[in-house]
Amino acid sequence: MINANANARVPAGEPAAAQPKHNDVVSMTVAGQLFGIPVQAVQDVLGAQRITRVPLAPGEVAGSLNLRGRIVTAIDVRKRLRLEPRAKDQPGMNVVVESDGELYSLIVDSVGEVLSLPGEAYERNPATLDPVWREVSGGIYRLKEGLLLMVEVARLIGQTRSEAA
Numbered sequence: 001m002i003n004a005n006a007n008a009r010v011p012a013g014e015p016a017a018a019q020p021k022h023n024d025v026v027s028m029t030v031a032g033q034l035f036g037i038p039v040q041a042v043q044d045v046l047g048a049q050r051i052t053r054v055p056l057a058p059g060e061v062a063g064s065l066n067l068r069g070r071i072v073t074a075i076d077v078r079k080r081l082r083l084e085p086r087a088k089d090q091p092g093m094n095v096v097v098e099s100d101g102e103l104y105s106l107i108v109d110s111v112g113e114v115l116s117l118p119g120e121a122y123e124r125n126p127a128t129l130d131p132v133w134r135e136v137s138g139g140i141y142r143l144k145e146g147l148l149l150m151v152e153v154a155r156l157i158g159q160t161r162s163e164a165a
Contacts, residue, residue: 021119025141027112027148028095031083033133035149036115036141037106041097045111048091049074062107065094072096074105080156081132099157106156115148117141122150 025036026045044067051063051074060080065072074094078086086092086109094105121141125134129149136156137149 022116023119023122025115025117025148025150026095027115028093028108029110029112030077030081030108033149034112034143034146035137035151037095037097037151037153039114041153042095043098043103044094044096046094046096046105049094049105065105067096067103067105070103072103072105074107075157076107077156078107078109081136097153097157099153104153104157117148125149 024039026039026042027034027036029035046067049065051065053063054061054073057063060076062074062076062079065074076086078084090109092107092109093111094107095111096103096105098104123140123142125137125139126147129137129140133149136151138152138155139150141148141150
């Protein structure tokens with residue numbers, strides 16, 4: 001579901017029309033880091049939810065929740081990225097995404113706004129980016145507030161599914 005054009009840089013001499021004019025991104029934060037997911041990958045944004053723990057699931061799988069009759073696997077993004085746990089008084093938000101026909105809820109600290117970012121501003125990950133973040137990020141945008149990492153849902157979810165198998 002990730003826009004393949006969002007990851008492409010136009011080589012020198014190519015017409016600017018080959019680049020997307022803009023990329024619409026849902027912004028969110030985890031442990032103070034701003035990151036984004038393409039808006040077309042987001043199915044729903046929910047507040048704190050009742051999550052049922054799943055025995056023997058990988059550590060980053062917080063459990064499952066019921067979303068309008070569908071069972072959704074909840075993934076704690078902090079645990080997935082090997083970060084400190086969220087404070088007890090900070091329940092987090094749920095960003096529901098779809099990957100390979102399955103719904104997943106990404107538990108993040110907060111959800112921001114939808115940003116429309118210029119396609120030509122998309123850059124590769126910096127060499128100094130933490131390897132855990134680099135594993136799930138396709139690139140960055142430099143904003144006034146700092147770096148916005150573009151998280152590729154398939155990478156974030158793929159690791160969890162392979163560990164669970």
